[in-house]
Every structure is written in C-alpha cells, then in structure tokens.
Amino acid sequence: xxxxxxxxxxxxxxxxxxxxxxxxxxxxxxxxxxxxxxxxxxxxxxxxxxxxxxxxxxxxxxxxxxxxxxxxxxxxxxxxxxxxxxxxxxxxxxxxxxxxxxxxxxxxxxxxxxxxxxxxxxxxxxxxxxxxxxxxxxxxxxxxxxxxxxxxxxxxxxxxxxxxxxxxxxxxxxxxxxxxxxxxxxxxxxxxxxxxxxxxxxxxxxxxxxxxxxxxxxxxxxxxxxxxxxxxxxxxxxxxxxxxxxxxxxxxxxxxxxxxxxxxxxxx
DNA sequence: AAGAATGTTATGTA
DNA sequence: CTACATAACATTCT
Numbered sequence: 001x002x003x004x005x006x007x008x009x010x011x012x013x014x015x016x017x018x019x020x021x022x023x024x025x026x027x028x029x030x031x032x033x034x035x036x037x038x039x040x041x042x043x044x045x046x047x048x049x050x051x052x053x054x055x056x057x058x059x060x061x062x063x064x065x066x067x068x069x070x071x072x073x074x075x076x077x078x079x080x081x082x083x084x085x086x087x088x089x090x091x092x093x094x095x096x097x098x099x100x101x102x103x104x105x106x107x108x109x110x111x112x113x114x115x116x117x118x119x120x121x122x123x124x125x126x127x128x129x130x131x132x133x134x135x136x137x138x139x140x141x142x143x144x145x146x147x148x149x150x151x152x153x154x155x156x157x158x159x160x161x162x163x164x165x166x167x168x169x170x171x172x173x174x175x176x177x178x179x180x181x182x183x184x185x186x187x188x189x190x191x192x193x194x195x196x197x198x199x200x201x202x203x204x205x206x207x208x209x210x211x212x213x214x215x216x217x218x219x220x221x222x223x224x225x226x227x228x229x230x231x232x233x234x235x236x237x238x239x240x241x242x243x244x245x246x247x248x249x250x251x252x253x254x255x256x257x258x259x260x261x262x263x264x265x266x267x268x
Numbered sequence: 269a270a271g272a273a274t275g276t277t278a279t280g281t282a
Numbered sequence: 283c284t285a286c287a288t289a290a291c292a293t294t295c296t
Contacts, residue, residue, distance in 0.1 A: 052275070070275045071293040087293065103293045105276065145285070154276075163274050208274075252275085
C-alpha cells in the first residue's frame, strides 16, 4: 500500500529542505523541460501552498506550479542519487539530498496572470492564516450536492482530499449524503475547525492521522496504516466496530459509519 | 496483468 | 448559475 501522502506533507518536507535548494536538471521527457531550462541552477526562495497547489518561488521572480494530482510524488534520495528514471520530470538538488518529482499533473512555469486566475477559482484553504470560512459557508448554502461532494469541491473549500473528507465527516458525526445547503451554521463551524486541526496534525506528523490524540499517545508514527484513521478504507468503524459503508460520491469512494454518522432525524 | 489509487480540469448537456 | 457525466492527464503497485 502506498505511503500516505498529502500536498501539505510534501510542502513541509520541501520547505525543510530549502536551505540551499536549486533545480538541477530536466527529465529526458520534454514535458517539464521548458521549466527545467529556465530554472536550471536557480535557488528556491519560498514555497507557497494554496490547497494542493504548490508554487515554488525561484530567484528572478520565476514561479513553478506543481500539482501532484493522484500520482505525483516527491522522492528524496541521500546524495549521491541514482540516475533518474525516465518518469522523473524534475530533479532538485538540496545538497545532502536530491529530490525527484514524478507523476505530477502540473510542473511548469506559471505567469502571474495565470496564477491569479487559478487561485481565484479556489475556495478558502483552512491551513492558510487569514483564510475566510465565510466564503465557503456562502457556497455551501447555495449547493444541493451532498456535503460529501462539497468538501471535495475546490471551489468551495481548498485542500481536502478523499481521505480527509471521510474522516472530517466522521469526526463531525455527519451523514455524507446530507445536502450541503441543509448543513447548519454550528455544524459548518465544527467542520471548519475539525478540518484545520486535522490538516495541521497531518502537516506536523507528515502523514494523515485522524484518530484522537489520546489514542495515538502523542506518537502517531506508532500507529500503522489503517489504524491512523477512523473509517477511510476500513472494514469496520474504529470507534464502534460497525461495518463501514462505501459509496461513490464525486467519482471517488466515500467511506462512512452508519452508526456514528446517522441519518438526520426528521423534525416533527 | 488488469485494475485501482490520497486529484483536478475541461467540455458537453440539461 | 448549478448539476451531472465523461474524458483526459499523470504512475505505481498488487
């Protein structure tokens, strides 16, 4: 099973490696070669993350847009690294370490106008300081789609993926098929705060961990695989043992516990 | 070795 | 404008 990964995790890892990082080569493929040529030898000054979009700021105001998509991966080698395989798009040289990028849906230069357009389409990212939850709330109120679909919609809220949407709804005790517009204000506030807390934990621990802190004993790395989550891709609910349900929503498999996330009672 | 997987955008239709 | 389906794109693992 592939190791759990999120954009935020890699954003953090990359930031740590920033000390003296430069771009060193292009891949044999020409997909990213334009970027590689333009950026060759330049230092990274900063990495900005908006949802799952990463913006690498290089010297001379050059920006590299990276989106890992479903298959994208950074692989870190201790130098000297083996020759890059032919799926490697870009290789970063961080001194002791060498970081290879493969599989990303985006890894190219981006100009300020294009970047602005891209960011304008994103809902607030709960990890960014100053993110405005009201924008997402306003969007929710207009949508009839299930809340389970809305949480994946980057126009509504940016940065939640398929694992987190399941785990957030579990933590909030919400039935995933509830129409977004029926979510109550207090429930929304809980969703937002839960999301922030979960993503921050993910950033800190470098993996997705959604079980209560009391259960991970402050050492989430000791939990393995499916034991780091409550419902996602589990047979049984980690809290109550009920058989976990699965349904395709937004073209992804959504998992939930019918006991911990009951259907909302109709009001009399 | 087909199929699934932690993602997103574009496009057409209603 | 919202919604829904489909295709496209990227790669690795079992």
